[in-house]
Amino acid sequence: MPDRHTLEETERAMKDHVGDLPLDFAAANALSNLFRAANAVRTELTNRVLRQHDMTWTGFVVLWVVWIWDGMETRHVAESADISKATLTGVVKTLEGRGLIVREGDERDRRLVRLRLTDEGTALMEQIYPEFNAVESEIVSQLSERKVSTFTRTLRDVVKAVELQTDARDEARDEA
Protein backbone atom coordinates (compact mmCIF):
# COMPACT_ATOMS: atom_id res chain seq x y z
CA MET A 1 0.00 0.00 0.00
CA PRO A 2 1.87 3.00 -1.32
CA ASP A 3 1.59 6.43 0.20
CA ARG A 4 -0.45 8.08 -2.48
CA HIS A 5 -2.80 6.43 -4.89
CA THR A 6 -3.80 7.34 -8.37
CA LEU A 7 -7.39 7.26 -9.46
CA GLU A 8 -6.72 4.11 -11.44
CA GLU A 9 -5.20 2.30 -8.48
CA THR A 10 -8.14 3.24 -6.33
CA GLU A 11 -10.64 2.02 -8.89
CA ARG A 12 -8.85 -1.28 -9.22
CA ALA A 13 -8.69 -1.66 -5.46
CA MET A 14 -12.39 -0.93 -5.24
CA LYS A 15 -13.23 -3.51 -7.85
CA ASP A 16 -11.29 -6.05 -5.84
CA HIS A 17 -13.50 -5.36 -2.88
CA VAL A 18 -16.97 -5.09 -4.28
CA GLY A 19 -16.66 -7.99 -6.62
CA ASP A 20 -19.00 -8.18 -9.56
CA LEU A 21 -21.38 -5.41 -8.55
CA PRO A 22 -21.56 -2.64 -11.09
CA LEU A 23 -20.33 0.63 -9.64
CA ASP A 24 -20.68 4.17 -10.91
CA PHE A 25 -17.08 5.34 -10.68
CA ALA A 26 -17.75 8.60 -12.46
CA ALA A 27 -20.33 9.57 -9.87
CA ALA A 28 -18.15 8.51 -6.96
CA ASN A 29 -15.26 10.46 -8.37
CA ALA A 30 -17.24 13.60 -9.05
CA LEU A 31 -18.71 13.69 -5.57
CA SER A 32 -15.47 12.85 -3.83
CA ASN A 33 -13.91 15.81 -5.60
CA LEU A 34 -16.85 17.92 -4.53
CA PHE A 35 -16.06 17.25 -0.89
CA ARG A 36 -12.36 17.66 -1.39
CA ALA A 37 -12.82 21.05 -3.05
CA ALA A 38 -15.27 22.30 -0.44
CA ASN A 39 -12.94 21.23 2.37
CA ALA A 40 -9.90 22.78 0.75
CA VAL A 41 -11.59 26.11 0.22
CA ARG A 42 -13.07 26.15 3.68
CA THR A 43 -9.74 25.35 5.30
CA GLU A 44 -7.95 27.98 3.26
CA LEU A 45 -10.43 30.70 4.12
CA THR A 46 -10.40 29.69 7.77
CA ASN A 47 -6.62 29.69 8.04
CA ARG A 48 -5.97 32.76 6.00
CA VAL A 49 -8.76 35.05 7.06
CA LEU A 50 -10.89 33.88 9.96
CA ARG A 51 -8.15 32.57 12.24
CA GLN A 52 -6.60 36.03 12.70
CA HIS A 53 -9.91 37.25 14.03
CA ASP A 54 -10.40 34.20 16.22
CA MET A 55 -13.51 33.33 14.26
CA THR A 56 -14.84 29.92 13.28
CA TRP A 57 -16.32 29.13 9.89
CA THR A 58 -19.86 28.72 11.13
CA GLY A 59 -19.60 31.70 13.43
CA PHE A 60 -18.58 33.79 10.45
CA VAL A 61 -21.36 32.52 8.22
CA VAL A 62 -23.99 33.24 10.87
CA LEU A 63 -22.57 36.67 11.47
CA TRP A 64 -22.57 37.35 7.75
CA VAL A 65 -26.20 36.36 7.33
CA VAL A 66 -27.32 38.54 10.22
CA TRP A 67 -25.17 41.37 8.95
CA ILE A 68 -26.88 41.31 5.58
CA TRP A 69 -30.38 40.63 6.90
CA ASP A 70 -30.60 42.51 10.14
CA GLY A 71 -33.24 41.26 12.56
CA MET A 72 -33.80 37.97 10.78
CA GLU A 73 -35.61 35.21 12.64
CA THR A 74 -33.44 32.37 13.84
CA ARG A 75 -35.04 29.63 11.78
CA HIS A 76 -34.30 31.62 8.62
CA VAL A 77 -30.77 32.30 9.74
CA ALA A 78 -30.27 28.60 10.32
CA GLU A 79 -31.60 27.80 6.88
CA SER A 80 -29.45 30.44 5.20
CA ALA A 81 -26.37 29.30 7.05
CA ASP A 82 -27.18 25.69 6.18
CA ILE A 83 -27.07 24.44 9.75
CA SER A 84 -29.72 23.00 12.05
CA LYS A 85 -31.56 25.23 14.47
CA ALA A 86 -29.99 23.32 17.33
CA THR A 87 -26.54 24.16 16.07
CA LEU A 88 -27.52 27.78 15.61
CA THR A 89 -28.57 28.04 19.26
CA GLY A 90 -25.07 27.04 20.32
CA VAL A 91 -23.27 29.23 17.84
CA VAL A 92 -25.34 32.26 18.78
CA LYS A 93 -24.54 31.62 22.40
CA THR A 94 -20.84 31.75 21.57
CA LEU A 95 -21.17 34.91 19.49
CA GLU A 96 -23.37 36.51 22.12
CA GLY A 97 -20.74 35.77 24.75
CA ARG A 98 -18.24 37.67 22.64
CA GLY A 99 -20.54 40.64 22.33
CA LEU A 100 -20.97 40.36 18.57
CA ILE A 101 -24.65 39.54 18.35
CA VAL A 102 -27.83 39.98 20.37
CA ARG A 103 -31.05 38.00 20.63
CA GLU A 104 -34.28 39.93 20.54
CA GLY A 105 -37.79 38.66 21.25
CA ASP A 106 -40.56 39.44 18.79
CA GLU A 107 -43.50 41.34 20.28
CA ARG A 108 -46.16 39.98 17.97
CA ASP A 109 -45.18 36.33 18.01
CA ARG A 110 -43.48 35.52 21.22
CA ARG A 111 -42.10 32.23 19.97
CA LEU A 112 -39.75 34.07 17.64
CA VAL A 113 -36.26 35.27 18.33
CA ARG A 114 -34.65 37.83 16.07
CA LEU A 115 -30.93 38.33 15.71
CA ARG A 116 -29.01 41.57 15.34
CA LEU A 117 -25.35 42.48 15.26
CA THR A 118 -23.92 44.74 17.92
CA ASP A 119 -21.85 47.72 16.81
CA GLU A 120 -18.82 45.62 17.52
CA GLY A 121 -20.18 42.81 15.38
CA THR A 122 -20.88 45.19 12.53
CA ALA A 123 -17.42 46.69 12.73
CA LEU A 124 -15.91 43.23 12.67
CA MET A 125 -17.82 42.20 9.56
CA GLU A 126 -16.93 45.43 7.80
CA GLN A 127 -13.34 44.50 8.35
CA ILE A 128 -13.44 40.75 7.76
CA TYR A 129 -15.73 40.39 4.80
CA PRO A 130 -13.63 42.31 2.29
CA GLU A 131 -10.64 40.20 3.30
CA PHE A 132 -12.71 37.07 3.00
CA ASN A 133 -14.01 37.97 -0.42
CA ALA A 134 -10.53 38.91 -1.62
CA VAL A 135 -9.31 35.39 -0.90
CA GLU A 136 -12.40 33.90 -2.52
CA SER A 137 -11.61 36.00 -5.55
CA GLU A 138 -7.98 34.88 -5.60
CA ILE A 139 -8.97 31.23 -5.58
CA VAL A 140 -11.59 31.56 -8.27
CA SER A 141 -9.33 33.72 -10.40
CA GLN A 142 -7.45 30.58 -11.40
CA LEU A 143 -10.50 29.67 -13.48
CA SER A 144 -11.67 31.43 -16.60
CA GLU A 145 -14.78 33.55 -16.31
CA ARG A 146 -16.61 31.16 -18.54
CA LYS A 147 -15.66 28.16 -16.44
CA VAL A 148 -16.82 29.89 -13.29
CA SER A 149 -20.31 30.46 -14.59
CA THR A 150 -20.62 26.91 -15.89
CA PHE A 151 -19.29 25.63 -12.60
CA THR A 152 -21.76 27.68 -10.59
CA ARG A 153 -24.63 26.50 -12.71
CA THR A 154 -23.67 22.86 -12.33
CA LEU A 155 -23.39 23.23 -8.57
CA ARG A 156 -26.91 24.56 -8.52
CA ASP A 157 -28.00 21.60 -10.63
CA VAL A 158 -26.52 19.27 -8.05
CA VAL A 159 -28.44 20.98 -5.27
CA LYS A 160 -31.60 20.68 -7.34
CA ALA A 161 -30.94 17.03 -8.07
CA VAL A 162 -30.74 16.32 -4.36
CA GLU A 163 -33.87 18.31 -3.61
CA LEU A 164 -35.67 16.32 -6.27
CA GLN A 165 -34.82 13.11 -4.44
CA THR A 166 -35.71 14.53 -1.06
CA ASP A 167 -39.05 15.80 -2.29
CA ALA A 168 -39.89 12.49 -3.94
CA ARG A 169 -39.10 10.73 -0.68
CA ASP A 170 -41.24 13.12 1.35
CA GLU A 171 -44.19 12.59 -0.95
CA ALA A 172 -43.83 8.84 -0.76
CA ARG A 173 -43.83 9.11 3.01
CA ASP A 174 -46.96 11.25 2.97
CA GLU A 175 -48.79 8.49 1.11
CA ALA A 176 -48.49 6.29 4.14
Added chain:
Amino acid sequence: MPDRHTLEETERAMKDHVGDLPLDFAAANALSNLFRAANAVRTELTNRVLRQHDMTWTGFVVLWVVWIWDGMETRHVAESADISKATLTGVVKTLEGRGLIVREGDERDRRLVRLRLTDEGTALMEQIYPEFNAVESEIVSQLSERKVSTFTRTLRDVVKAVELQTDARDEARDEA
Protein backbone atom coordinates in the same frame (compact mmCIF):
# COMPACT_ATOMS: atom_id res chain seq x y z
CA MET B 1 -36.49 41.24 5.39
CA PRO B 2 -38.45 38.70 3.38
CA ASP B 3 -38.22 34.99 3.97
CA ARG B 4 -36.23 34.04 0.92
CA HIS B 5 -33.89 36.21 -1.03
CA THR B 6 -32.91 36.18 -4.62
CA LEU B 7 -29.34 36.50 -5.70
CA GLU B 8 -30.00 40.06 -6.82
CA GLU B 9 -31.49 41.07 -3.49
CA THR B 10 -28.54 39.61 -1.67
CA GLU B 11 -26.06 41.43 -3.88
CA ARG B 12 -27.82 44.71 -3.36
CA ALA B 13 -27.95 44.15 0.39
CA MET B 14 -24.25 43.36 0.38
CA LYS B 15 -23.42 46.52 -1.51
CA ASP B 16 -25.34 48.48 1.10
CA HIS B 17 -23.09 47.04 3.77
CA VAL B 18 -19.63 47.12 2.30
CA GLY B 19 -19.97 50.53 0.77
CA ASP B 20 -17.67 51.40 -2.07
CA LEU B 21 -15.29 48.49 -1.83
CA PRO B 22 -15.20 46.42 -4.98
CA LEU B 23 -16.42 42.88 -4.36
CA ASP B 24 -16.12 39.77 -6.47
CA PHE B 25 -19.71 38.57 -6.49
CA ALA B 26 -19.08 35.85 -9.03
CA ALA B 27 -16.47 34.27 -6.80
CA ALA B 28 -18.62 34.58 -3.69
CA ASN B 29 -21.54 33.04 -5.50
CA ALA B 30 -19.56 30.17 -6.97
CA LEU B 31 -18.06 29.21 -3.63
CA SER B 32 -21.27 29.59 -1.71
CA ASN B 33 -22.86 27.16 -4.13
CA LEU B 34 -19.91 24.85 -3.65
CA PHE B 35 -20.66 24.59 0.05
CA ARG B 36 -24.37 24.32 -0.50
CA ALA B 37 -23.93 21.45 -2.94
CA ALA B 38 -21.46 19.59 -0.74
CA ASN B 39 -23.76 19.94 2.26
CA ALA B 40 -26.82 18.83 0.35
CA VAL B 41 -25.13 15.72 -0.99
CA ARG B 42 -23.62 14.84 2.33
CA THR B 43 -26.93 15.21 4.14
CA GLU B 44 -28.75 13.16 1.53
CA LEU B 45 -26.24 10.31 1.67
CA THR B 46 -26.25 10.38 5.45
CA ASN B 47 -30.01 10.30 5.75
CA ARG B 48 -30.69 7.84 3.02
CA VAL B 49 -27.88 5.36 3.47
CA LEU B 50 -25.72 5.78 6.53
CA ARG B 51 -28.43 6.47 9.09
CA GLN B 52 -29.96 3.01 8.70
CA HIS B 53 -26.65 1.50 9.64
CA ASP B 54 -26.14 3.91 12.52
CA MET B 55 -23.05 5.25 10.81
CA THR B 56 -21.73 8.81 10.71
CA TRP B 57 -20.31 10.42 7.60
CA THR B 58 -16.76 10.52 8.86
CA GLY B 59 -16.97 7.06 10.34
CA PHE B 60 -18.01 5.77 6.95
CA VAL B 61 -15.27 7.59 5.08
CA VAL B 62 -12.61 6.25 7.44
CA LEU B 63 -14.00 2.76 7.17
CA TRP B 64 -14.04 3.05 3.41
CA VAL B 65 -10.41 4.13 3.21
CA VAL B 66 -9.26 1.31 5.44
CA TRP B 67 -11.42 -1.15 3.54
CA ILE B 68 -9.73 -0.23 0.27
CA TRP B 69 -6.22 0.15 1.69
CA ASP B 70 -5.95 -2.49 4.35
CA GLY B 71 -3.27 -1.87 6.98
CA MET B 72 -2.77 1.78 6.08
CA GLU B 73 -0.93 3.98 8.56
CA THR B 74 -3.11 6.40 10.45
CA ARG B 75 -1.56 9.59 9.12
CA HIS B 76 -2.32 8.45 5.58
CA VAL B 77 -5.82 7.46 6.53
CA ALA B 78 -6.35 10.92 8.02
CA GLU B 79 -5.06 12.54 4.87
CA SER B 80 -7.21 10.40 2.61
CA ALA B 81 -10.28 11.02 4.72
CA ASP B 82 -9.49 14.73 4.75
CA ILE B 83 -9.57 15.05 8.53
CA SER B 84 -6.91 15.89 11.09
CA LYS B 85 -5.05 13.14 12.85
CA ALA B 86 -6.56 14.31 16.12
CA THR B 87 -10.03 13.74 14.72
CA LEU B 88 -9.03 10.37 13.38
CA THR B 89 -7.94 9.21 16.81
CA GLY B 90 -11.44 9.89 18.13
CA VAL B 91 -13.27 8.36 15.20
CA VAL B 92 -11.17 5.21 15.33
CA LYS B 93 -11.94 4.93 19.00
CA THR B 94 -15.64 4.96 18.21
CA LEU B 95 -15.32 2.45 15.39
CA GLU B 96 -13.09 0.25 17.52
CA GLY B 97 -15.70 0.27 20.27
CA ARG B 98 -18.22 -1.04 17.77
CA GLY B 99 -15.91 -3.82 16.71
CA LEU B 100 -15.52 -2.61 13.13
CA ILE B 101 -11.84 -1.72 13.10
CA VAL B 102 -8.63 -2.64 14.90
CA ARG B 103 -5.42 -0.76 15.63
CA GLU B 104 -2.18 -2.58 15.03
CA GLY B 105 1.33 -1.50 16.00
CA ASP B 106 4.09 -1.61 13.41
CA GLU B 107 7.04 -3.83 14.36
CA ARG B 108 9.70 -1.93 12.47
CA ASP B 109 8.71 1.59 13.43
CA ARG B 110 7.02 1.57 16.76
CA ARG B 111 5.60 5.06 16.37
CA LEU B 112 3.26 3.86 13.65
CA VAL B 113 -0.24 2.51 14.04
CA ARG B 114 -1.84 0.57 11.24
CA LEU B 115 -5.59 0.15 10.78
CA ARG B 116 -7.49 -2.91 9.62
CA LEU B 117 -11.15 -3.80 9.36
CA THR B 118 -12.55 -6.65 11.39
CA ASP B 119 -14.61 -9.28 9.58
CA GLU B 120 -17.66 -7.45 10.81
CA GLY B 121 -16.33 -4.18 9.44
CA THR B 122 -15.65 -5.76 6.08
CA ALA B 123 -19.10 -7.30 5.94
CA LEU B 124 -20.63 -3.94 6.76
CA MET B 125 -18.76 -2.16 3.99
CA GLU B 126 -19.66 -4.83 1.49
CA GLN B 127 -23.25 -4.09 2.29
CA ILE B 128 -23.18 -0.31 2.66
CA TYR B 129 -20.91 0.77 -0.14
CA PRO B 130 -23.04 -0.47 -3.02
CA GLU B 131 -26.04 1.30 -1.49
CA PHE B 132 -23.97 4.43 -1.03
CA ASN B 133 -22.71 4.39 -4.58
CA ALA B 134 -26.20 3.78 -5.93
CA VAL B 135 -27.42 7.01 -4.35
CA GLU B 136 -24.35 8.86 -5.59
CA SER B 137 -25.17 7.57 -9.03
CA GLU B 138 -28.79 8.67 -8.77
CA ILE B 139 -27.82 12.20 -7.85
CA VAL B 140 -25.23 12.56 -10.57
CA SER B 141 -27.52 10.96 -13.15
CA GLN B 142 -29.39 14.26 -13.32
CA LEU B 143 -26.36 15.66 -15.13
CA SER B 144 -25.24 14.73 -18.61
CA GLU B 145 -22.13 12.61 -18.88
CA ARG B 146 -20.33 15.48 -20.47
CA LYS B 147 -21.26 17.87 -17.70
CA VAL B 148 -20.05 15.41 -15.08
CA SER B 149 -16.58 15.19 -16.52
CA THR B 150 -16.28 18.95 -16.91
CA PHE B 151 -17.57 19.36 -13.38
CA THR B 152 -15.08 16.88 -11.98
CA ARG B 153 -12.23 18.58 -13.78
CA THR B 154 -13.19 22.01 -12.50
CA LEU B 155 -13.43 20.70 -8.95
CA ARG B 156 -9.90 19.41 -9.26
CA ASP B 157 -8.83 22.80 -10.59
CA VAL B 158 -10.28 24.42 -7.50
CA VAL B 159 -8.33 22.08 -5.25
CA LYS B 160 -5.20 22.88 -7.22
CA ALA B 161 -5.87 26.60 -7.02
CA VAL B 162 -6.04 26.36 -3.24
CA GLU B 163 -2.89 24.26 -3.05
CA LEU B 164 -1.11 26.83 -5.15
CA GLN B 165 -1.92 29.49 -2.57
CA THR B 166 -1.00 27.26 0.32
CA ASP B 167 2.33 26.33 -1.21
CA ALA B 168 3.18 29.93 -2.00
CA ARG B 169 2.43 30.82 1.60
CA ASP B 170 4.58 28.00 2.94
CA GLU B 171 7.51 29.04 0.82
CA ALA B 172 7.20 32.62 1.94
CA ARG B 173 7.25 31.41 5.52
CA ASP B 174 10.36 29.31 4.91
CA GLU B 175 12.20 32.41 3.76
CA ALA B 176 11.94 33.79 7.25
Added chain:
DNA sequence: AGCAGATCGTTCGGTAACAAACATTTTCCC
Protein backbone atom coordinates in the same frame (compact mmCIF):
# COMPACT_ATOMS: atom_id res chain seq x y z
C1' DA C 1 28.08 6.38 20.37
C1' DG C 2 25.20 10.02 21.38
C1' DC C 3 22.34 13.81 21.09
C1' DA C 4 19.56 17.51 18.46
C1' DG C 5 15.85 17.54 15.57
C1' DA C 6 12.13 15.43 13.10
C1' DT C 7 8.08 12.39 13.01
C1' DC C 8 4.10 9.91 14.79
C1' DG C 9 -0.13 9.21 17.27
C1' DT C 10 -2.57 10.70 21.50
C1' DT C 11 -4.39 13.95 24.82
C1' DC C 12 -6.49 18.26 26.06
C1' DG C 13 -9.58 22.16 25.71
C1' DG C 14 -12.91 24.37 23.29
C1' DT C 15 -16.35 24.74 19.58
C1' DA C 16 -19.52 22.75 16.23
C1' DA C 17 -22.95 19.48 14.65
C1' DC C 18 -27.40 17.04 14.67
C1' DA C 19 -31.60 14.25 16.13
C1' DA C 20 -34.92 13.80 19.45
C1' DA C 21 -37.47 15.38 23.16
C1' DC C 22 -39.23 19.48 25.21
C1' DA C 23 -41.86 23.86 26.86
C1' DT C 24 -43.95 27.79 25.09
C1' DT C 25 -46.82 30.06 22.06
C1' DT C 26 -49.79 30.48 18.13
C1' DT C 27 -53.09 28.85 14.65
C1' DC C 28 -56.84 26.16 13.07
C1' DC C 29 -61.25 24.47 13.24
C1' DC C 30 -65.53 23.45 14.98
Added chain:
DNA sequence: GGGAAAATGTTTGTTACCGAACGATCTGCT
Protein backbone atom coordinates in the same frame (compact mmCIF):
# COMPACT_ATOMS: atom_id res chain seq x y z
C1' DG D 1 -64.11 30.30 22.86
C1' DG D 2 -61.76 26.17 23.61
C1' DG D 3 -58.99 22.25 22.66
C1' DA D 4 -56.08 19.79 19.15
C1' DA D 5 -52.43 20.46 16.12
C1' DA D 6 -48.61 23.02 14.38
C1' DA D 7 -44.63 25.98 14.79
C1' DT D 8 -40.53 27.93 17.24
C1' DG D 9 -36.34 27.95 19.73
C1' DT D 10 -33.91 25.50 23.55
C1' DT D 11 -32.05 21.52 26.01
C1' DT D 12 -29.98 16.99 26.14
C1' DG D 13 -26.88 13.48 24.71
C1' DT D 14 -23.56 11.87 21.58
C1' DT D 15 -20.14 12.39 18.15
C1' DA D 16 -17.08 15.10 15.30
C1' DC D 17 -13.57 18.53 14.61
C1' DC D 18 -9.20 21.01 15.08
C1' DG D 19 -4.85 23.30 16.97
C1' DA D 20 -1.50 23.01 20.30
C1' DA D 21 1.09 20.63 23.51
C1' DC D 22 2.84 16.16 24.64
C1' DG D 23 5.54 11.63 25.19
C1' DA D 24 7.54 8.14 22.59
C1' DT D 25 10.36 6.86 18.90
C1' DC D 26 13.36 7.25 15.04
C1' DT D 27 17.08 9.77 11.98
C1' DG D 28 20.90 12.36 10.86
C1' DC D 29 25.08 14.29 11.97
C1' DT D 30 29.41 14.48 13.92
